[in-house]
Amino acid sequence: MSHRLTCHCGTVEMEVTLSDGLNTARRCDCSFCRRRGAIAVSAPLDGIRIVRGADRLTLYQWGTKTAKHYFCAVCGIYTHHQRRSNPNEYGVNAAALDGVNPRDLGDVPWTDGVNHPSDRRG
Numbered sequence: 001m002s003h004r005l006t007c008h009c010g011t012v013e014m015e016v017t018l019s020d021g022l023n024t025a026r027r028c029d030c031s032f033c034r035r036r037g038a039i040a041v042s043a044p045l046d047g048i049r050i051v052r053g054a055d056r057l058t059l060y061q062w063g064t065k066t067a068k069h070y071f072c073a074v075c076g077i078y079t080h081h082q083r084r085s086n087p088n089e090y091g092v093n094a095a096a097l098d099g100v101n102p103r104d105l106g107d108v109p110w111t112d113g114v115n116h117p118s119d120r121r122g
Helices: 031-036
Strands: 002-006 013-017 040-044 048-052 057-060 068-072 078-082 089-093
Touching (some): 013 040, 013 078
Antiparallel strands (some): 002 013, 013 048, 040 089, 068 078, 078 089
16 A cells, blocks of 8 residues: 655655555654654655655765655655665655654654664674
8 A cells, every 4th residue: 555745845745655554653762863753654665656856855864874864855844764774674754644643653662773783883
């Protein structure tokens, strides 16, 4: 089942096929995700098709530069990111999916991004 995803202003529109629907919903407590506050759901790399606005997506990276975080350059809404924990999948902003209210997702589990395995040495 595919979902329509849009940023706030509608400049970016995507068609998203999730790995396991909303069952993969999670939050992360790394320094970036804490500030962003979004709930992400999983999609395979071939599960996202940008319908319009690809040229208006802005990329943000830091640290290991493994994760790739995408935002609408017009309204600033986070749409999706290629994960550091699994670069073979995307995290998708659940709140940007049509018909999804994050409040309805209940108690969403947290991922320990502060102590991410990629940050450990030795």
